[in-house]
Amino acid sequence: MSSPTDSNTNPLIAFSQNLADIVEAVGQSLVAINGQRFPCSGIYWRDGLIVASEETIKRTEEITATLPNGETAPITLLGRDRSTDIAVFKTEASLPVVSIDSDGELKAGNLAIAVGRDAERGLFVSQGVVSTVGDSWRSSLGGYIDRFIRLDLNFYPGSGGSALVNAAGSVVGFNTTGPRRSILTIPAATINRVVDQLVEKGQINRGYLGLAMQPVYLPEALIAAFTLNTKQGLMVVNVESQAPADQAGIMLGDVLLKIEDTPIARLREVQAYLEPQNIGKTVTIQLIRAGALQNISLTIGESGRSK
Amino acid sequence: MILNQFETALAAVSQHLRSITVEIANYQSGGSGVIWSSDGLIVTNSHVVGGSKVQVRLATGDVVAGAVVARDRHQDLALLKVDAKHLPTPTIGNAEALRPGELVLAMGNPWGFSGALTAGIIHSQGGQEGINAVMDGVRPTAFSQSPPGSVVVADIRLAPGNSGGVLANARGEVVGINTAIFQGLALAIPSQQVTAFVRTMTR
Numbered sequence: 001m002s003s004p005t006d007s008n009t010n011p012l013i014a015f016s017q018n019l020a021d022i023v024e025a026v027g028q029s030l031v032a033i034n035g036q037r038f039p040c041s042g043i044y045w046r047d048g049l050i051v052a053s054e055e056t057i058k059r060t061e062e063i064t065a066t067l068p069n070g071e072t073a074p075i076t077l078l079g080r081d082r083s084t085d086i087a088v089f090k091t092e093a094s095l096p097v098v099s100i101d102s103d104g105e106l107k108a109g110n111l112a113i114a115v116g117r118d119a120e121r122g123l124f125v126s127q128g129v130v131s132t133v134g135d136s137w138r139s140s141l142g143g144y145i146d147r148f149i150r151l152d153l154n155f156y157p158g159s160g161g162s163a164l165v166n167a168a169g170s171v172v173g174f175n176t177t178g179p180r181r182s183i184l185t186i187p188a189a190t191i192n193r194v195v196d197q198l199v200e201k202g203q204i205n206r207g208y209l210g211l212a213m214q215p216v217y218l219p220e221a222l223i224a225a226f227t228l229n230t231k232q233g234l235m236v237v238n239v240e241s242q243a244p245a246d247q248a249g250i251m252l253g254d255v256l257l258k259i260e261d262t263p264i265a266r267l268r269e270v271q272a273y274l275e276p277q278n279i280g281k282t283v284t285i286q287l288i289r290a291g292a293l294q295n296i297s298l299t300i301g302e303s304g305r306s307k
Numbered sequence: 308m309i310l311n312q313f314e315t316a317l318a319a320v321s322q323h324l325r326s327i328t329v330e331i332a333n334y335q336s337g338g339s340g341v342i343w344s345s346d347g348l349i350v351t352n353s354h355v356v357g358g359s360k361v362q363v364r365l366a367t368g369d370v371v372a373g374a375v376v377a378r379d380r381h382q383d384l385a386l387l388k389v390d391a392k393h394l395p396t397p398t399i400g401n402a403e404a405l406r407p408g409e410l411v412l413a414m415g416n417p418w419g420f421s422g423a424l425t426a427g428i429i430h431s432q433g434g435q436e437g438i439n440a441v442m443d444g445v446r447p448t449a450f451s452q453s454p455p456g457s458v459v460v461a462d463i464r465l466a467p468g469n470s471g472g473v474l475a476n477a478r479g480e481v482v483g484i485n486t487a488i489f490q491g492l493a494l495a496i497p498s499q500q501v502t503a504f505v506r507t508m509t510r
């Protein structure tokens with residue numbers, strides 16, 4: 001054709017080559033995780049450690065990974081945390097540790113490059129843009145995710161756990177599916193923190209109460225009588241026997257209003273209080289029981305423990 | 308500004324691709340074709356041309372009568388001849404050299420919109436094993452006649468009407484003929500297979 005084809009001057013060719021180079025380089029640290037219901041990818045995050053999307057891991061016994069050179073290597077689950085969607089595997093295989101950018105300035109509009117590995121197709125990639133970058137958020141299970149990252153790109157079947165790569169060629173997180181077919185990225189900062197914890201303990205225990213609760217609106221009369229500054233509370237619909245809440249004397253039908261000074265109108269506000277560092281802490285819970293305001297002292301338990 | 312330069316270069320390639328793309332009219336959803344020689348050979352998908360005679364609209368707007376001179380349903384390729392001279396011709400690229408992540412551009416008539424450009428990237432290596440994996444369980448649609456042999460797999464938005472149209476690399480060289488969509492991925496017959504087909508049929 002007639003237009004210039006010099007890669008030094010034609011930005012289309014430069015873009016194309018640069019992108020293919022980035023994919024190839026990152027691909028050296030990506031594996032396909034075998035034996036799952038749907039194919040999924042893993043990232044060689046640290047020496048001997050592979051990070052994957054927890055929700056894609058259905059089987060954990062005797063599984064293997066397909067490496068960049070086509071060989072398969074056994075991998076063993078080191079730990080998993082559903083609340084942040086992070087699973088960590090151990091492997092004897094040695095690959096280059098992926099280049100990670102955990103504090104880069106990601107912005108809406110940045111190029112989003114999703115690279116993964118499939119056992120049969122090999123390296124695969126789709127490209128789009130970062131559509132939203134927001135503050136930290138909590139997953140439905142209360143996991144703390146350092147940044148909200150949503151992508152606008154084609155997420156083909158088997159893309160779970162694929163690396164999100166920036167234009168500089170560094171991995172900024174891995175990709176997973178969110179509510180309503182959205183494509184979210186678990187940021188590298190979250191992965192680093194959770195990997196540290198999983199390497200140390202094998203699991204992440206969160207605070208535990210042993211309560212099932214339902215948000216309810218408070219009667220106007222009660223709000224007026226106690227001059228409450230909140231309109232909602234959480235009504236206890238189940239108390240697990242011998243669990244911390246039971247031991248503290250919380251009863252079916254209690255309407256919880258506050259933990260310490262924090263109003264709890266929604267379940268996520270309770271979840272937020274159950275961070276690992278609050279395990280063992282004794283807190284005051286304000287509640288309404290039989291039309292009267294009452295304070296109860298409760299010691300936060302630990303999830304994953306036999307009660 | 309790099310985006311500005313990018314846009315200028317993209318427009319130049321787009322213009323070239325539009326000049327070598329034809330619209331094939333006598334098919335329900337419409338289809339596309341690629342001019343292969345200046346004296347009127349045009350390549351398209353076999354599934355785009357039903358009969359032996361077709362109406363071909365050139366990028367110039369001229370509508371010319373075309374005849375199907377060769378067809379291979381298995382490869383899903385057809386060769387047309389129109390009565391024209393001095394047509395613009397493509398540069399044929401090397402589909403075998405494509406790497407995942409490389410920029411690709413498609414020109415065609417999706418949903419009947421003439422001369423529409425879409426941009427994307429190469430998704431994965433389309434080796435023989437790759438095809439088996441990708442094509443497994445594919446349901447035949449108006450736009451999917453599975454090409455045998457290797458295939459170019461691209462992360463690019465195509466629609467019915469792109470069939471038979473060009474898939475080009477960043478240099479504007481033809482690397483494939485867009486043929487099918489599978490799970491949102493574009494599948495194209497690689498350029499070397501098309502070249503071999505044309506050579507065999509014109510020998």
